[in-house]
Amino acid sequence: MEWTREQRYLPYNKWDAETLLKLQAQADNSSYQLNYHIRPSSGLLNDPNGFSYYNNHWHVFYQSYPFGAVHGLKSWVHLESCDLVHWQNKGLALGADTKYDSHGAYSGSATVIDDKLFLMYTGNVRDQNWQRISYQNGATMDKNGIVTKLAAPLIYAPAHVTEHFRDPQLLKHRDAYYVLLGAQDKTTLSGKVAVFKSKDLKNWEDLGYLDFSPETMGYMIECPNLVFIDDKPVLIFCPQGLDKNVANYDNIYPNMYVVGNKLKFDAARMETKQTAPINLDDGFDVYATQAFNAPDGKAYAISWVGLPDMTYPTDEEGWANCFSQVKELSLDEQNRLVQRPVPAMADLRQAGQVVKAEKAINGRQILVDNASRSYELKLTIPKGQAGTLHLVANQDLSESLQLKFATGDAAQLVVDRAHSGIQFASDYGFTRQIDLTANEDLELDIFVDNSLFEIFVNGGLKVLTGRFFGSQANNQIAIQGTTKEELAFRGTYWRIDHI
Amino acid sequence: MEWTREQRYLPYNKWDAETLLKLQAQADNSSYQLNYHIRPSSGLLNDPNGFSYYNNHWHVFYQSYPFGAVHGLKSWVHLESCDLVHWQNKGLALGADTKYDSHGAYSGSATVIDDKLFLMYTGNVRDQNWQRISYQNGATMDKNGIVTKLAAPLIYAPAHVTEHFRDPQLLKHRDAYYVLLGAQDKTTLSGKVAVFKSKDLKNWEDLGYLDFSPETMGYMIECPNLVFIDDKPVLIFCPQGLDKNVANYDNIYPNMYVVGNKLKFDAARMETKQTAPINLDDGFDVYATQAFNAPDGKAYAISWVGLPDMTYPTDEEGWANCFSQVKELSLDEQNRLVQRPVPAMADLRQAGQVVKAEKAINGRQILVDNASRSYELKLTIPKGQAGTLHLVANQDLSESLQLKFATGDAAQLVVDRAHSGIQFASDYGFTRQIDLTANEDLELDIFVDNSLFEIFVNGGLKVLTGRFFGSQANNQIAIQGTTKEELAFRGTYWRIDHI
Missing domain, CATH: 2.115.10.20 (Glycosyl hydrolase domain; family 43)
Incomplete structure (x- = not known):
C-alpha cells in the first residue's frame, strides 16, 4: 500500500x-x-x-x-x-x-x-x-x-x-x-x-x-x-x-x-x-x-x-x-x-531451570530444547572461553540469533542477527559488537520476547537491544564451541508467560 | 442517548x-x-x-x-x-x-x-x-x-x-x-x-x-x-x-x-x-x-x-x-x-494474609483494612454462628456488599447488594438467598473484582454471582455479629492484581 x-x-x-x-x-x-x-x-x-x-x-x-x-x-x-x-x-x-x-x-x-x-x-x-x-x-x-x-x-x-x-x-x-x-x-x-x-x-x-x-x-x-x-x-x-x-x-x-x-x-x-x-x-x-x-x-x-x-x-x-x-x-x-x-521483572519468571554447558568442544550442545518464545536466560561464562550461544534456533542451528563470545585475551561479545529470520535494515549491518575486559567472567542477563531481545552485559554496564523475526518453530537454545578448549558455564532459564 | x-x-x-x-x-x-x-x-x-x-x-x-x-x-x-x-x-x-x-x-x-x-x-x-x-x-x-x-x-x-x-x-x-x-x-x-x-x-x-x-x-x-x-x-x-x-x-x-x-x-x-x-x-x-x-x-x-x-x-x-x-x-x-x-485461579493470589474474627459480639470487627478492589477471600464459618460479612465497605459499614450468614438451626446465606453502591435492577430485588444444611460449617470462597463478586459456597455446591457498583473508596472487609454469642472464624485474604 x-x-x-x-x-x-x-x-x-x-x-x-x-x-x-x-x-x-x-x-x-x-x-x-x-x-x-x-x-x-x-x-x-x-x-x-x-x-x-x-x-x-x-x-x-x-x-x-x-x-x-x-x-x-x-x-x-x-x-x-x-x-x-x-x-x-x-x-x-x-x-x-x-x-x-x-x-x-x-x-x-x-x-x-x-x-x-x-x-x-x-x-x-x-x-x-x-x-x-x-x-x-x-x-x-x-x-x-x-x-x-x-x-x-x-x-x-x-x-x-x-x-x-x-x-x-x-x-x-x-x-x-x-x-x-x-x-x-x-x-x-x-x-x-x-x-x-x-x-x-x-x-x-x-x-x-x-x-x-x-x-x-x-x-x-x-x-x-x-x-x-x-x-x-x-x-x-x-x-x-x-x-x-x-x-x-x-x-x-x-x-x-x-x-x-x-x-x-x-x-x-x-x-x-x-x-x-x-x-x-x-x-x-x-x-x-x-x-x-x-x-x-x-x-x-x-x-x-x-x-x-x-x-x-x-x-x-x-x-x-x-x-x-x-x-x-x-x-x-x-x-x-x-x-x-526493575525488581518486578523477576516476578515474570516461571519455573526456573538450570542450564549448563560442558565439553561442547567444537560441537554443539542443546541447553534448552522446546524453549518458550519468551524467556529470561541468565548465564555466567567464565574467563578464557569462546563460543556461540544460539537463541531461538532451529534444529541444525542454521537459523538462530547468535551471541558470539570470547572471554580470553581478545574479549568481546558479538550479536549477529543475520540468520535469525527475515533480514531487514541490511544497510546498517547484521552484527553489533562490544569489547570486554580481557580474561574476566562474562555475565549475561538475556530477555527474549518472541521478536525482541534485550541483553544486559555484566550487570547492565552495557545493554544490547534488537528485534528479530524468525520462525515460530525455532525454539532451541544451544551452545557451540569454537575453541579447542572445554566450554563450561552455568545459568538459569525461566519461561515468561504473556502478561 | x-x-x-x-x-x-x-x-x-x-x-x-x-x-x-x-x-x-x-x-x-x-x-x-x-x-x-x-x-x-x-x-x-x-x-x-x-x-x-x-x-x-x-x-x-x-x-x-x-x-x-x-x-x-x-x-x-x-x-x-x-x-x-x-x-x-x-x-x-x-x-x-x-x-x-x-x-x-x-x-x-x-x-x-x-x-x-x-x-x-x-x-x-x-x-x-x-x-x-x-x-x-x-x-x-x-x-x-x-x-x-x-x-x-x-x-x-x-x-x-x-x-x-x-x-x-x-x-x-x-x-x-x-x-x-x-x-x-x-x-x-x-x-x-x-x-x-x-x-x-x-x-x-x-x-x-x-x-x-x-x-x-x-x-x-x-x-x-x-x-x-x-x-x-x-x-x-x-x-x-x-x-x-x-x-x-x-x-x-x-x-x-x-x-x-x-x-x-x-x-x-x-x-x-x-x-x-x-x-x-x-x-x-x-x-x-x-x-x-x-x-x-x-x-x-x-x-x-x-x-x-x-x-x-x-x-x-x-x-x-x-x-x-x-x-x-x-x-x-x-x-x-x-x-x-480452575487451578490457575490460585496463581493470581498475591501475598496471603490471615483473617480472623473473634468476639465480635454485636459489634464490628475489621478483617482487612485498606483491602484491594480485587481479591480472593476464603473463610470457614463454624456451625452455630450468625453475622454479616461486609465486603467493599466504607468506614461505618453504611455502604457494603452484605453477606448475612446463619449456620445454626435455621441455616442460610443471604447476599444483599442494596447498600453496595448504585442501585439497579430494582424490580428483581436486592437480595438472593440460599438455604444451608442446619448446624454445619460454612465454607466460602469469595472472589471480588472491583464491580463483580463470585461466591463459591461449600466447595462449589452453590455459586452466587453478581455485579455491584460502589465507591472506589470502599475498601474494608469487616464482620458484624448479630447474635449474643461469640463469633469466631478464620480464613485467608489474597490480593489479586490486574492480569
Whole structure:
C-alpha cells in the first residue's frame, strides 16, 4: 500500500471503525507479537512520552498512529502500571484536534503539578504550504484519566531555531520550571538542546542552548532528557547526523548519553569530564529513550525499540515497534551508566531451570530444547572461553540469533542477527559488537520476547537491544564451541508467560 | 442517548474510528472496570461463544457490540488462553457481513474438526419488513486466527419453529455430529431444544425436540449446552418465561441445569430423575452459560455476567458486562452439580494474609483494612454462628456488599447488594438467598473484582454471582455479629492484581 500525505494526515474520524477493528485484530494475531513488552494496539508506536509517577501509579504514553505502520497523524496512548512491568492500556489520551496540534500531538513529558499530571508536548502543525510550525503545548490529566488541553501554547519557537523544535522535557528544579527541547539552530543547522525557564508555566525565559560539549551534535537533537543520578546530571538524547568521529555508532541515528559533574541550569551549562557522548544501547534498535526521576529519587528509562526512517517486517501486518522494558539507571564508580531490569521483572519468571554447558568442544550442545518464545536466560561464562550461544534456533542451528563470545585475551561479545529470520535494515549491518575486559567472567542477563531481545552485559554496564523475526518453530537454545578448549558455564532459564 | 434501530444496525464501516478509540478509552478508564475477568474492549459484551480447546490453547469468544451498551449489530471477539485464567484478546473474529448474517453474527459454539476450529453460529437476518430469519452458519478458524465462512448455511429453520431458533451447540458424538439449538415451537409457542444430526456437516436430519422434562420450559429456550460429567449428560440452558411453579428463580430470566442419567441422542431423549431444572447460579446476573468437554474429558463452563433486557450503571460509560471466571464442573454423590475455580485461579493470589474474627459480639470487627478492589477471600464459618460479612465497605459499614450468614438451626446465606453502591435492577430485588444444611460449617470462597463478586459456597455446591457498583473508596472487609454469642472464624485474604 502506498501512503499518500493525505491518507497519513486524515483525521481519525474519517477512518472507519471496521478498518480499525481489523487492524487491531491483525496486530493481536501477529506471530511476531510481544508477550511482555508494551506494543501498539494497532499501527505504529514510536517515542515513549510522559513517563511519570502520579496517583500511586506509573504512567507512560506512546506515540501512536493507529492506521498503519507509517508515521501519520500522531496521538498519545496511555498506559498505567503498579510495578513498571504489568501495564494496563488506557487508550487514546491526547489527540490531534486543535489548531496548535492539527498535524500531530508529538512527543513530550509529564510532571505532577497541583495534584494533576501536567503533559507538555509538541503540537505539530503544517500550514497551507506544508511548512511545519512546532508549538510547545500543555494539557492536564486528572485522576480519572480526563485530559484537558490548555487554550494556547506554552512556548513558541524562538527566532534562532528552525521548524525542528520539539520533544519538551518539563522539569521542576528548586523553585522553577525548566524545559529542555530538541532543536536545530537556524544559523548553523546543528543539533541543540534549547533551555527555557518559568516560575509560573506562563512566562517563559529563553536561556539559550545547553552547553554540554564542544563538539557539534549533528544536524538535529531529538528527545533530550535530563535525570539526576547520585546528584550528577545525566543527559540522554538523540543527536541525528552526529559525526562518527565524535562518537561511533552503527544505527541510522544514535541514542546517546553524557554524564555531567554539575548542572548550572540558569546558565544553561552542564559541566562534564566526558569527552564524547556514549551509546546508551549497543544493539540495533533503541531510540528516543525517555528517562525521569521518580519521587523516590531513582532514575528510570524506557525506550522506543524502533528507529526513524526504517521499515520492519511487521509493517506488512499494519503494525510496528514496541517499547523496551523499563530500566533503572545508576552510575558506577567510574561514572559509567548502568542499566538494570526493575525488581518486578523477576516476578515474570516461571519455573526456573538450570542450564549448563560442558565439553561442547567444537560441537554443539542443546541447553534448552522446546524453549518458550519468551524467556529470561541468565548465564555466567567464565574467563578464557569462546563460543556461540544460539537463541531461538532451529534444529541444525542454521537459523538462530547468535551471541558470539570470547572471554580470553581478545574479549568481546558479538550479536549477529543475520540468520535469525527475515533480514531487514541490511544497510546498517547484521552484527553489533562490544569489547570486554580481557580474561574476566562474562555475565549475561538475556530477555527474549518472541521478536525482541534485550541483553544486559555484566550487570547492565552495557545493554544490547534488537528485534528479530524468525520462525515460530525455532525454539532451541544451544551452545557451540569454537575453541579447542572445554566450554563450561552455568545459568538459569525461566519461561515468561504473556502478561 | 436514544438508540434508533438504524443506529444499532449501522455497519461497522459506517462508524468512525475516532468514536471507537474514544469508546475503548472510556471503557479502559472506567472506575468499574474488571481486573481479572473478561470484559469488552468497548460497548456491550453478552454470550460466551465458541468455548473450546484448539492448537494447544483455550479459546472463547464474546458476543460484541462495540459502539455502545446496547444490543446492536453483533460480532464475535476472540480470546485465547494457556490456563483458562490469563486471556489474550485477539480481536474481532467473526463479523456480520454476508447475506446469511447481515443483522448479526449471533451466538454459537466451536469444535475442532480436521485441524481447524469449526465455528457454528446463528446468522441473524431481518428482511425488508424487519421479520427475523435465523440461519445456522458455519465458519472455520485456522491456527493463524484466519476465519473463513462457509458459503451457505448448514441448517435452515424447520417449519415447526418460529423465528426464535438460535445458539447452536455442535457436538461430535461417536461417529456423528449433533447440534442442539434453542427454539420456540410454532404451535405451542413454548421453549424447546431442537436436535439435528449429520454425518458430513452437510446433510442434516431433524431429530425433533429433546425430551428431557414433562414440564413446559417457558416460551423460549436460549443457549442450550450439553456436557458429559462422569458419563452423565448435563443440560445447561436458559428457559425464558419459565413458570416459577416449575422451578423458582429471582432474575428476569433463569439459567438452569438438568442432570440426566442417560442420553439417547438419536431418539432425542435425555432420561433424568431430576423433577425440575435447578438454578445454575443463585446470584443476580448469570446468563447464557456455555459449557464444553475438553479433550481430557473435563467439563468447563463460563457465563455471561449480565442479563437480557436489563440496564447496568456502566451503560452511561458506553460499555457493559463481563464474563464469569471459568469453572470446572463435576457431580457430587447426589448428582448435584459442583462448580469450582480452575487451578490457575490460585496463581493470581498475591501475598496471603490471615483473617480472623473473634468476639465480635454485636459489634464490628475489621478483617482487612485498606483491602484491594480485587481479591480472593476464603473463610470457614463454624456451625452455630450468625453475622454479616461486609465486603467493599466504607468506614461505618453504611455502604457494603452484605453477606448475612446463619449456620445454626435455621441455616442460610443471604447476599444483599442494596447498600453496595448504585442501585439497579430494582424490580428483581436486592437480595438472593440460599438455604444451608442446619448446624454445619460454612465454607466460602469469595472472589471480588472491583464491580463483580463470585461466591463459591461449600466447595462449589452453590455459586452466587453478581455485579455491584460502589465507591472506589470502599475498601474494608469487616464482620458484624448479630447474635449474643461469640463469633469466631478464620480464613485467608489474597490480593489479586490486574492480569
